[in-house]
Amino acid sequence: MITELPISAADIIRKQRDFFQTGKTKDVNFRIAQLKKLKQAILDNEQAIVQALKADLNKPEFETYATEIFVIKEIDYAIKNIKTWTKPKKAPVTIDFFQYSAKIYPEPLGVALIIGAWNYPFNLVISPLIGAIAAGNCTIIKPSELAPHTSSLLAEVIAKYFDPAYIALVEGGVEISQQLLAEKFDYIFFTGGTSVGKIVMEAAAKHLTPVTLELGGKSPCIVDTEINLEHTLKRIIWGKFLNAGQTCIAPDYILVDKKIKINLVDGLKKTIKEFYGNNPATSPDYARIISQKHFDRLANLLKYGEVIIGGETIPEERYIAPTLIDNVSLDAPIMQEEIFGPILPIIEYSDITEAIAFINSRPKPLALYLFTQNKNLQTRVLQETSSGGVCINDTVMHCGLPSLPFGGVGDSGIGSYHGKASFDTFSHSKSVLQNSFLLDLKWRYAPYEGKLAFLKRLLG
Numbered sequence: 001m002i003t004e005l006p007i008s009a010a011d012i013i014r015k016q017r018d019f020f021q022t023g024k025t026k027d028v029n030f031r032i033a034q035l036k037k038l039k040q041a042i043l044d045n046e047q048a049i050v051q052a053l054k055a056d057l058n059k060p061e062f063e064t065y066a067t068e069i070f071v072i073k074e075i076d077y078a079i080k081n082i083k084t085w086t087k088p089k090k091a092p093v094t095i096d097f098f099q100y101s102a103k104i105y106p107e108p109l110g111v112a113l114i115i116g117a118w119n120y121p122f123n124l125v126i127s128p129l130i131g132a133i134a135a136g137n138c139t140i141i142k143p144s145e146l147a148p149h150t151s152s153l154l155a156e157v158i159a160k161y162f163d164p165a166y167i168a169l170v171e172g173g174v175e176i177s178q179q180l181l182a183e184k185f186d187y188i189f190f191t192g193g194t195s196v197g198k199i200v201m202e203a204a205a206k207h208l209t210p211v212t213l214e215l216g217g218k219s220p221c222i223v224d225t226e227i228n229l230e231h232t233l234k235r236i237i238w239g240k241f242l243n244a245g246q247t248c249i250a251p252d253y254i255l256v257d258k259k260i261k262i263n264l265v266d267g268l269k270k271t272i273k274e275f276y277g278n279n280p281a282t283s284p285d286y287a288r289i290i291s292q293k294h295f296d297r298l299a300n301l302l303k304y305g306e307v308i309i310g311g312e313t314i315p316e317e318r319y320i321a322p323t324l325i326d327n328v329s330l331d332a333p334i335m336q337e338e339i340f341g342p343i344l345p346i347i348e349y350s351d352i353t354e355a356i357a358f359i360n361s362r363p364k365p366l367a368l369y370l371f372t373q374n375k376n377l378q379t380r381v382l383q384e385t386s387s388g389g390v391c392i393n394d395t396v397m398h399c400g401l402p403s404l405p406f407g408g409v410g411d412s413g414i415g416s417y418h419g420k421a422s423f424d425t426f427s428h429s430k431s432v433l434q435n436s437f438l439l440d441l442k443w444r445y446a447p448y449e450g451k452l453a454f455l456k457r458l459l460g
């Protein structure tokens with residue numbers, strides 16, 4: 001594990017500040033060229049990326065393309081829209097400002113820090129990097145040390161394609177992260193757990209550095225009776241067991257109407273077999289747990305309820321079978337902490353009011369899933385709960401649409417990104433008001449005598 005930087009964090013930042021000061025990154029054509037270079041870097045290394053993720057998580061090639069390499073679609077989207085995004089936007093002026101013009105100029109912040117998590121170790125640093133480049137910043141990336149193959153591949157690729165005075169990648173764990181966080185950045189974009197998010201925000205506060213915190217939490221999945229059962233089963237099993245459940249927006253637990261519970265459970269069991277066979281340990285389409293520590297944590301959670309399918313483990317492979325659990329206590333650790341693995345508790349409710357009250361008694365989740373065709377129920381859940389995002393009659397897919405900002409609320413995070421939201425995140429909106437010299441009304445200048453009545457009239 002790297003605990004000492006070859007050159008100090010302060011030196012890397014100083015070089016990036018010097019580069020930023022040259023003004024090169026403010027040129028939109030420079031940004032487009034860098035985005036194209038990033039895309040080329042990914043295309044040139046597709047197979048190496050697949051292999052690194054296989055080594056870190058046994059991630060199936062299909063999933064690596066669908067959830068990691070797919071990030072090139074975001075690059076295309078940024079290239080297509082960047083000229084519109086960077087244009088100053090006219091702001092309307094009110095009648096009392098009739099002689100002025102107003103505009104909002106997006107400007108880069110300077111030097112940004114991106115700290116990534118291990119579950120989508122490639123995507124979670126490259127996707128925010130697209131926003132940082134599009135907005136005209138210099139960037140230092142610190143990927144997760146828990147996905148070492150991806151981290152070292154990223155280090156190699158970034159060093160090969162980019163000048164470190166513009167984009168640098170620093171490998172390492174907690175100590176390196178803390179060395180970086182001790183320095184002043186102009187923006188910090190962090191993806192990880194809620195408790196580390198607090199540490200990051202505390203460090204940022206010392207320098208008044210703004211942050212985006214993309215955190216986790218327990219994302220509920222409500223299943224009502226008015227559904228197409230077959231579609232519901234497939235969409236839940238896919239979203240839960242993708243990357244062996246190590247997805248920040250995986251359904252964490254199911255809240256099912258008790259009238260449909262037996263059908264749902266039977267169907268989920270069948271769907272697991274349909275997707276991964278009778279022995280998912282031999283399936284080429286099923287990932288492994290990232291580390292021994294997470295394997296032990298998850299294996300321990302298996303004891304908090306009745307396993308209705310799965311539950312098998314192979315410690316030396318860090319394999320945990322896709323598992324459904326019934327009869328869990330709401331006070332048990334499995335219902336207190338984010339599961340972040342292939343274990344899905346199923347909890348029944350008799351009335352949706354109960355389910356909503358349960359969700360509202362917990363920290364605000366990153367995602368909320370609702371399976372129902374009942375419009376009134378959809379409206380109720382949308383109005384009465386709060387979460388980073390919602391996906392109705394599906395899981396996970398809402399994070400793939402660039403027009404939808406992706407992020408949490410409350411304990412699940414601060415700020416958002418993807419598409420234009422990424423550009424906005426890494427930009428400052430500079431308000432610019434311009435007066436003309438054609439006339440100069442005296443109403444606001446001293447002496448104020450006789451002018452207050454006019455001002456009061458303006459107030460209406």
Ligand code: NAD
Pocket residue numbers: 115116117118119120124142143144145146172173174177178181191192193194196197199200213214215216217247248249338340366407408413
């Ligand atoms: P983590 O918080 O342990 O680590 C994230 C990063 O922070 C790593 O790069 C790590 O080196 C660094 N870090 C860890 N401890 C630190 C400390 N004390 N000081 C400074 N830096 C530190 O998270 P993780 O285990 O990599 O990821 C899992 C969590 O991330 C889950 O909660 C998951 O829900 C969340 N997540 C959120 C999103 C999202 O988009 N909202 C995406 C993926 C994962």
